Amino acid sequence: MYQHIKDILHVDLTKQTWWREPVRKEELLHYLGGRGISARILWNHVRPGVDPLGPENLLIFAAGLLSGTAAPSSGRTTVTCLSPATGLYMKTNAGGYWGGELKYAGYGHLVVHGRSEKPVFLWIDDDRVEFRDATALWGLDVRAADGAIKHQLEDQDIQICAIGQAGENLVNFAAVMFSVYNAAGRCGAGAVMGSKNLKAVAVRGSGAIVPAKPDRFHQLVLESREKLLAESGIEGMYLYGTAGSLNWVNEMGVFAAYNFQRSRLDDVYSLTGQCLAEEGFLKRRVACFSCIIGCHRYATVEQGEYAGTYSGGPELETMGAFGTGCGILKTEAVMKANELCNIYGLDTISTGAVIQWAMECAEKGALGPEDLDGEPLQWGDAAAVNKMIKKIALREGFGAVLADGVKKAAQHVGADSWKWAVEAKGLEQSRVDTRSAKSYALAFAVNPRGADHLHTETFAEFGLSPESRDLIKQITGDEKYASPYLTEKRAEIVRWHEDCYAATDCLGFCAFSSTALYGITPQAMAALFSAFTGFDLTEAELMEAGKRVVTLERCFNVRLGATRKEDLLPWRLMNEETPDRPGEKAINTMEELDGMLDRYYELHGWNVESARPTRESLARLGMNDVADELADAGCLGD
Amino acid sequence: MDAKAVVAVPDRCSGCKQCELICSFVYEKGYSPRLSRIKVVHFEDRGLSVPVTCAYCDRPVCEEVCPVGAMTHNPDTGAALVKEELCLGCKECVNACPLGAVEMHPGKRVALRCDLCGGDPACVRHCSYKALKFEPSHLGVKSKRRARVEAWNLE
Numbered sequence: 096m097y098q099h100i101k102d103i104l105h106v107d108l109t110k111q112t113w114w115r116e117p118v119r120k121e122e123l124l125h126y127l128g129g130r131g132i133s134a135r136i137l138w139n140h141v142r143p144g145v146d147p148l149g150p151e152n153l154l155i156f157a158a159g160l161l162s163g164t165a166a167p168s169s170g171r172t173t174v175t176c177l178s179p180a181t182g183l184y185m186k187t188n189a190g191g192y193w194g195g196e197l198k199y200a201g202y203g204h205l206v207v208h209g210r211s212e213k214p215v216f217l218w219i220d221d222d223r224v225e226f227r228d229a230t231a232l233w234g235l236d237v238r239a240a241d242g243a244i245k246h247q248l249e250d251q252d253i254q255i256c257a258i259g260q261a262g263e264n265l266v267n268f269a270a271v272m273f274s275v276y277n278a279a280g281r282c283g284a285g286a287v288m289g290s291k292n293l294k295a296v297a298v299r300g301s302g303a304i305v306p307a308k309p310d311r312f313h314q315l316v317l318e319s320r321e322k323l324l325a326e327s328g329i330e331g332m333y334l335y336g337t338a339g340s341l342n343w344v345n346e347m348g349v350f351a352a353y354n355f356q357r358s359r360l361d362d363v364y365s366l367t368g369q370c371l372a373e374e375g376f377l378k379r380r381v382a383c384f385s386c387i388i389g390c391h392r393y394a395t396v397e398q399g400e401y402a403g404t405y406s407g408g409p410e411l412e413t414m415g416a417f418g419t420g421c422g423i424l425k426t427e428a429v430m431k432a433n434e435l436c437n438i439y440g441l442d443t444i445s446t447g448a449v450i451q452w453a454m455e456c457a458e459k460g461a462l463g464p465e466d467l468d469g470e471p472l473q474w475g476d477a478a479a480v481n482k483m484i485k486k487i488a489l490r491e492g493f494g495a496v497l498a499d500g501v502k503k504a505a506q507h508v509g510a511d512s513w514k515w516a517v518e519a520k521g522l523e524q525s526r527v528d529t530r531s532a533k534s535y536a537l538a539f540a541v542n543p544r545g546a547d548h549l550h551t552e553t554f555a556e557f558g559l560s561p562e563s564r565d566l567i568k569q570i571t572g573d574e575k576y577a578s579p580y581l582t583e584k585r586a587e588i589v590r591w592h593e594d595c596y597a598a599t600d601c602l603g604f605c606a607f608s609s610t611a612l613y614g615i616t617p618q619a620m621a622a623l624f625s626a627f628t629g630f631d632l633t634e635a636e637l638m639e640a641g642k643r644v645v646t647l648e649r650c651f652n653v654r655l656g657a658t659r660k661e662d663l664l665p666w667r668l669m670n671e672e673t674p675d676r677p678g679e680k681a682i683n684t685m686e687e688l689d690g691m692l693d694r695y696y697e698l699h700g701w702n703v704e705s706a707r708p709t710r711e712s713l714a715r716l717g718m719n720d721v722a723d724e725l726a727d728a729g730c731l732g733d
Numbered sequence: 734m735d736a737k738a739v740v741a742v743p744d745r746c747s748g749c750k751q752c753e754l755i756c757s758f759v760y761e762k763g764y765s766p767r768l769s770r771i772k773v774v775h776f777e778d779r780g781l782s783v784p785v786t787c788a789y790c791d792r793p794v795c796e797e798v799c800p801v802g803a804m805t806h807n808p809d810t811g812a813a814l815v816k817e818e819l820c821l822g823c824k825e826c827v828n829a830c831p832l833g834a835v836e837m838h839p840g841k842r843v844a845l846r847c848d849l850c851g852g853d854p855a856c857v858r859h860c861s862y863k864a865l866k867f868e869p870s871h872l873g874v875k876s877k878r879r880a881r882v883e884a885w886n887l888e
Contacts, residue, residue, distance in 0.1 A: 385750060
């Protein structure tokens with residue numbers, strides 16, 4: 096319909112058929128593109144009763160609306176489905192180059208239906224869509240599969256997303272890996288891909304993306320580049336990557352260690368981006384498609400017992416998951432764990448989380464050597480960790496228990512082990528210790544996919560940069576709220592960030608460009624959207640569309656029965672103090688959380704008791720059809 | 734004195750492909766790596782990226798093999814020129830270029846080759862990683878020599 100707005104490509108693996116669906120203008124204005132339109136597709140097709148690992152679940156890949164253009168840092172891809180880890184809505188997002196390529200092939204979304212009888216991979220070559228036999232690829236790791244497909248298709252420049260053995264074996268936290276090392280990691284999208292017998296999706300596109308108003312759009316691109324390049328934090332992100340801030344978050348006492356028993360360690364230099372660079376592990380600084388920040392890394396180990404290790408990363412979360420989390424303060428050992436997760440196709444956050452939980456179980460006697468296949472699993476034992484990663488991916492021995500995720504593993508192990516399972520809604524929590532970061536606490540609690548930072552990154556509350564302090568002032572009226580221990584105004588901070596984050600995902604921008612660095616503002620996004628589509632959208636309308644996406648994601652879970660009692664934090668973070676906030680102990684109390692939740696639901700206009708949207712709140716967003724359906728299902732918040 | 738050319742600094746290239754996007758927009762009013770006159774070569778599993786474009790050879794074989802004189806250059810600036818109205822689309826130049834810097838325009842079916850934007854290449858101007866330089870090749874050689882000697886760390 097429009098040359099710049101690419102079609103939705105539907106593929107049915109059961110019937111081996113495919114078809115195109117144009118994006119309607121109203122949908123675009125309502126849900127912006129990318130993640131938003133995926134949420135709408137999931138809402139329409141995946142209804143209560145669907146098995147996350149059954150053929151009725153959809154696996155939706157979405158390039159951002161602006162992916163493939165020169166809009167800076169706009170090349171990200173979102174994967175959306177019903178999560179096997181939580182049984183709820185999930186979206187997970189990755190960098191790399193795949194999304195742009197999908198756009199050049201002529202599609203903005205790829206919706207995978209059904210289940211193939213035998214292993215297949217998809218080959219999308221502009222207008223041609225082929226179902227290729229992947230029997231010979233089944234069992235290969237991500238790097239090997241990527242190489243084999245490029246060899247078979249005789250083109251080293253095609254773009255591939257693939258699962259490794261973890262996805263094939265339906266590991267609860269298997270990742271979909273893009274461009275080899277970029278993970279759509281959280282919530283088990285890789286297992287959904289594996290359940291469909293889909294090993295990979297290879298894409299080649301030769302088309303162009305022409306904005307509705309090309310010159311205006313390009314002008315805005317150049318302006319937003321300048322603004323992003325002028326951000327005070329951008330150089331640090333480039334030089335040291337995400338792990339460049341590790342020492343700082345550790346000093347603040349917000350970086351989890353030893354399965355959240357601690358949140359600060361004495362010396363974490365070996366896990367920092369500075370160490371990677373200064374000790375010679377960092378070989379190259381790498382950017383995702385169209386990104387001018389360039390925070391990704393490529394690092395190798397050349398000497399010692401880990402010689403031969405090479406991979407993208409490791410990122411901050413991975414350094415935490417295996418480093419502080421498992422008590423391994425050796426750079427090379429964490430780099431090895433990172434490489435193994437990347438090639439088996441495992442989420443590093445959850446993999447590290449289940450292993451450190453098992454370490455605590457072993458320490459406290461809930462797991463004996465006989466449970467652990469006769470192999471000790473002690474804090475700091477890097478060899479045991481790397482062995483366990485393989486066992487998880489291949490579902491061997493005790494690895495098969497951990498492969499179901501920490502919530503189910505705790506049910507299996509019993510005793511008090513559930514208290515040490517740091518999860519919410521079934522998702523292992525990422526590394527920020529919410530006991531000393533209250534916006535994060537609220538954002539994690541209301542996150543539809545479980546406790547983590549990648550639905551609503553509220554980095555600004557730390558007040559680390561002048562830009563973040565300005566933003567907090569803009570949201571709350573006073574810079575003094577840029578203070579992570581306060582509970583006041585946290586709901587306001589989360590509300591702004593979740594709308595902005597949603598718009599960011601819909602357009603394909605990286606969260607680092609808009610909610611960690613702040614160069615890509617909602618105003619810039621609205622202007623870019625307008626020039627790109629030719630449909631005028633104000634900043635307020637863009638943020639409202641973000642809110643609509645967040646609301647629809649909530650409604651998806653509400654239709655599945657979710658209520659306020661699911662909006663919780665992991666038990667440990669509500670019931671055990673951390674000794675590591677500088678100068679005092681820290682905890683999250685129910686009273687504190689309830690206060691923030693009340694205010695958050697109020698700001699949304701949702702029912703405060705049930706945490707469910709009301710008809711009025713939905714009508715205000717033009718979502719009457721959603722309200723009707725919730726009413727029919729008896730779960731409207733009125 | 735050598736003519737100025739677009740010179741890649743491989744150590745600094747992040748692989749973001751902004752150069753391709755900017756180039757295709759400047760020439761084609763659309764964003765498409767396929768329409769770019771500069772191409773980033775990726776080795777994803779090794780995190781390695783290097784941009785490749787026309788090297789402005791002293792003996793341009795692409796021009797020598799062109800049967801109709803469509804491949805030519807401006808003798809003053811050295812900038813390459815494709816006389817699109819003459820180009821047959823025979824691809825002799827594509828096959829002859831040992832660097833892989835000449836390609837066919839997928840829509841127009843004529844040769845696609847960098848013309849240095851008339852002396853101020855947009856890719857160089859917009860490379861935020863400073864992985865592209867526009868300079869006479871002898872300058873690049875000088876700095877390469879210096880960097881190598883510096884790496885010896887002599888007191």
